[in-house]
Amino acid sequence: MSTDPNIPLLKVRRVSKRFAGVRALKDVSLTLQRGEALAIVGENGAGKSTLMRIVAGVITPDEGEILVDGQAVHLSSVAGALKLGIALIHQELNLADNLTIGANIFLGREPRRFGLIDRATIDRESHKYLDMVGLDVAPQTVVSTLSIGKQQLVEIAKALSTDARLIIMDEPTSSLSEHEAQRLFEVVEDLKARGVSILYISHRLGEVERLADRVVVLRDGERTGELSREQNQRKNMVRLMIGRDVSRFYQRTPHAPGKEILSVSELRTPANPRHALSFTLRAGEIVGLAGLVGAGRSELLTTLFGVTPAVAGLMNMKGLRRPPRTSREAIAAGIMLAPEDRRRTGLVLPMSVKRNLSLASLRRDQRRGLLRGFLNRSAENQVAAMMIELMRIKTASDRQVVRYLSGGNQQKVVLGKWLCLEPKLLLLDEPTRGIDVGAKEEIYKLMDQLAGRGVAILFVSSELEEIISMSDRAMVMHEGRISGQLSRSELSEEAVMRLATGDVEPSPERVPA
Amino acid sequence: MGDKTPAPADPSKSTGSPGRFSAQGAKIWGIFGLLVAICIYTALSSDRFLRVDNVENLVHRTALFGILSIGAAFVIITSGIDLSIGSLVCLVGVLLPFLLTRYDWPAAAGVAAVIGLSVAIGITHGLLITRMRLQPFVVTLCGLLLYRGIARGITDDRSQGFGIEFKDLRSIATSQLPIFGSGDDVFHLPATTLILIIVAVAAAVFLNKTIYGRYLLALGNNPDAARYSGINVNHMTLLAYVICSTLAGLGGMLFVLDINAAQPSDFGNFYELYAIAAAVLGGCSLRGGEGSIAGVLIGSAVMVVLSNAINLVHPDYQNIEFAIIGGVILIGVIVDELARRFVASRREAARHAGQ
Known part of the structure; x- marks a missing residue:
């Protein structure tokens, strides 16, 4: 696989998707560079989640193609997307909250020794990834005892442990306190510095202003514009999101x-x-x-x-x-x-x-x-x-x-x-x-x-x-x-x-x- | 790329009228076919099957198990379960002769006491399930253990019966009405059949003709939607458990009046499973919201006839009776599921063709 830094990590080219005849996405394209945070904004029903789910391999597009490292790929499953380094963090977290942090990070791919789960390796490895997201909690901690914000960081640690190069975050701050959200933003900056790309969906335009290197705006399933860091102000986003014609x-x-x-x-x-x-x-x-x-x-x-x-x-x-x-x-x-x-x-x-x-x-x-x-x-x-x-x-x-x-x-x-x-x-x-x-x-x-x-x-x-x-x-x-x-x-x-x-x-x- | 999205197909147009050939109706006919098949097979294999006394016995036993199964159907319709039916049959079965012979209670008082006890047990189950939010399986599993244990404790694990007394009371379950024929071949309708008919008609009217029956079906399908429609889901669920326990009590009473002997350690053993199996065979879904009284009755008949067939045709198979019954039920539900999928895929195909 090519790692030429000039080739964008992800290219979505003219993707369309319909559900039961209703158009969810039409002809949407976007490009994501390495170490870049790209925000996707739009009203409810604008097609943000559909686009995310296509990139994460949850659903397949009706038309259009997706290129990773410049090569067309067929993303037909979440596991397939993970192999390519694409991880999706759901709005509702997907952790087994009765298990420990370590068990969650390695869920389904537990390291083994003599056929038994190798807890020592889990703990050691988990530490490494928890460090990356700045979470100072023992890997043996049961997830349900953590705040939502910390659980979110565990999700990110889990994504990193799969060598994710692209992390998709769907409304990550919707249930976080101000403080937790700040912590998350720091982690995102850190990830970018490591060369991990972020696709970020949020309703909170203030956050997007702060965090995103670029913004792609969707409306009714279509791309209505792209804003660079300099143009990326709330009023521009709202204009593209609503784009109406009140009458x-x-x-x-x-x-x-x-x-x-x-x-x-x-x-x-x-x-x-x-x-x-x-x-x-x-x-x-x-x-x-x-x-x-x-x-x-x-x-x-x-x-x-x-x-x-x-x-x-x-x-x-x-x-x-x-x-x-x-x-x-x-x-x-x-x-x-x-x-x-x-x-x-x-x-x-x-x-x-x-x-x-x-x-x-x-x-x-x-x-x-x-x-x-x-x-x-x-x-x-x-x-x-x-x-x-x-x-x-x-x-x-x-x-x-x-x-x-x-x-x-x-x-x-x-x-x-x-x-x-x-x-x-x-x-x-x-x-x-x-x-x-x-x-x-x-x-x-x-x-x-x-x-x-x-x-x-x-x-x-x-x-x-x-x-x-x-x-x-x-x-x-x-x-x-x-x-x-x-x-x-x-x-x-x-x-x-x-x-x-x-x-x-x-x-x-x-x-x- | 087409700009014009085709209007979403209106599936209602091509699925036809579902009422004319309802899934429920198909299920009942299917189970009825199974019953007829077993009857024909047994009649051809054994000349005793169609003898008057055997048929009388089949009708009688179907009536007794039918009463239990109708009760089970009500809780299954609410997507619940009652595992305590057999133990409650046992408790009532030993308690009634115990009170009447040991403590010389008048018959009416004894009957009132055991029926009252059954109602109280149903209320207790219902309250634990709706108020305490305990799982029906767990509550009634504890009931299964509790009531049998109590029955054995009270009686010192000794068999209970009425001896030669209480003939009048026992005649409720034992008497027969000559219906047709002459000489030795007079067919007598067991009195229990009349009780079953009364119970079944009342249950069917309740389920199909009253708003409460509709509420049960609705909440069995979707308790949240029922609650959001102003239905008191807790009360209706509790009612289902009361109906189930009361009918189990009635059944237990009839069983002991009929047999005149109840051994606490095995009286009514597995009856809850017969009742649940009959309800499921009869078209009740354990997911709730589905079921018909007619189907449950046919389901009970299948259970009774199947057991009879094993006795008559292959008496040497009696040791594996459970295995045979289990196998037949399993095949029945598999065929039912395949038929359901077939109908669903046909429907889906018709929808796409109509697009």
């Missing part, structure tokens, strides 16, 4: 919100009990809940919905005097949630469209009197027929199993399940994730119409575009607390991102580890 996005019909229907004060969710959340919602108001992944937005929704009941705090709504303890209480008061992971928590995939649509309203529609508790088939059929028509769910029949519907139609089934119960407050978690453009448009329209009829909508979205164009008001969360609220006139990418990254005011709770 292209859905235009809401503005309407005046009605009276207050929900007040929440000092609410503490089980996920982030340190932070008390207070806010109010008004009828007919669409409120966007922005923030980075892991900021506690989904947890707030599930707490309002009663599936992860609040540990403390007050909540007041017609029909509800305290935070709901079960989803049934929330539903009875008119609070309903379309969850983020609709396939896991929103739908019973092996069941039919009809049975999914009617699942929440069976109780309301049950027969009365002596037959109490019995299904009311005609009511069930009616609910299904009405919702299929109203939501324009594309399905062969109401007996079609929902597993086989497209993402957009599945989301419509989830929404239809709630709409027939006439919600007063609709909680939507990433309502358009994984949905094609046409269905997105329909969902925006529906949100708009529902708000027009007085339904309050609180929606979580990681797409800034969506937050800005759909919200009457936005609440931004950062690390478990509401870091600020923005009225429609104050809404801008910059303003949201600042609050989401906690740039505005340092959070007083943070104590450097």
Whole structure:
């Protein structure tokens, strides 16, 4: 294999990828030099992860080629990529956390002596790699006792132990404290000095500004530009990421919100009990809940919905005097949630469209009197027929199993399940994730119409575009607390991102580890 | 490179109507075919198989095991398991004659006590599983050990029976109703069959016609989605364990009333496995969310007839009866899985062809 330093380590040439007919990447090229840190930025769904997974051998591209050391390679497995020196560090770490650091570093390729695992060699070798990442912990330490930041360093040590020349980091700081993130940046600088190349994906543009030698920007699966270190400023990145034409996005019909229907004060969710959340919602108001992944937005929704009941705090709504303890209480008061992971928590995939649509309203529609508790088939059929028509769910029949519907139609089934119960407050978690453009448009329209009829909508979205164009008001969360609220006139990418990254005011709770 | 991405195929268009030929229906017909095949084979190999007394006995035993299997089906539908069925059959089986003969309890009180005990055990299982979040396998495995141990302890490991007393009570399980035929060939319908019919109809109505049955199917498939739809998953799961233990108690009572002797060390041994096997043969998936009462009944019949066939046709094979039953079940589930994959691949092919 050639090691001519002038030949770039990695060249991705005109790579395209489709999933089930939906384009994820189109004609993307990039080059990565030895010892260089290249950041890939873009909004959710821009194709960053797809590109990473192609380079790491997790998936194969439909078109285009990949060159390592100037030679075309066929990356068909993670193991194959590792052999070429390409290691991927997942956003969710992939460590066996019941094992020791050493066991993890050498997992699957344990050095042996007389057929038994050679612990002495593991410990000695592990030390070497732990040193490289500046982690001063004994290799015998069990991984689960380490902080997330240190676990991340173990992952990097593991990558180095495979002689990785290219380390791909997918949102590495998403769950790190400030201090841990600093440590990680130092390690990255160090790796670069050793000639290791880094492909870096992050939402946090500040980090990218600091760390990356070059930045490639993706939007809707296409490369929209490349920025050198000098040009690599937040505003340039945002321009290329969004690149719009605001008018292209859905235009809401503005309407005046009605009276207050929900007040929440000092609410503490089980996920982030340190932070008390207070806010109010008004009828007919669409409120966007922005923030980075892991900021506690989904947890707030599930707490309002009663599936992860609040540990403390007050909540007041017609029909509800305290935070709901079960989803049934929330539903009875008119609070309903379309969850983020609709396939896991929103739908019973092996069941039919009809049975999914009617699942929440069976109780309301049950027969009365002596037959109490019995299904009311005609009511069930009616609910299904009405919702299929109203939501324009594309399905062969109401007996079609929902597993086989497209993402957009599945989301419509989830929404239809709630709409027939006439919600007063609709909680939507990433309502358009994984949905094609046409269905997105329909969902925006529906949100708009529902708000027009007085339904309050609180929606979580990681797409800034969506937050800005759909919200009457936005609440931004950062690390478990509401870091600020923005009225429609104050809404801008910059303003949201600042609050989401906690740039505005340092959070007083943070104590450097 | 094509700029126009083809619109994602709408799979719903070409998969046809799934209701017309449901996987569940296919399973039931498949297991029914297996039952018929075993019956034909045994009838051709042994002239005793179709004799009235043998058929009566088969119907009777199917009824008893059917009751246990329906209970097992409910917990399996919630993607749980109950390994304590056999031991509970034993506990109830020894306790009822013990209370009635040793302590002279009135029959009604004895029956109420053992059924009440079964309900209480079901509630305990359910609470441990839903509130303490213990695994069903572990909870009911402990139950398996506990109840048999208690049964043997209470009775000093001595066989329990009613002797010649309690004829009226025993007639619940032993009486027969002449149905048709004449002379020696009158077919008597065992009373246990009527009990099974009542239980089965109630179970089928509950599972298919009430909102709670729908909840069980939904939560068995996906407990999170059920919870996110406002279903009280804990209550429904607990209910399934209560149904299972209650039917196990009812079954244990009928077994002892019928046989009139319960040896604590082996009464009801392995019955949980017969019940689970019958439910699985009958189309329940241990992954949950799937199952039909009709299928479970046919599954129970297969177990009973298979055992009978070994007795009649190959009495010298009795030592390996378990191996034969195990082999037949294994072949059954393999064929079922292959058929499922075949149907799925056909569907997939149809989808692509329709694109």
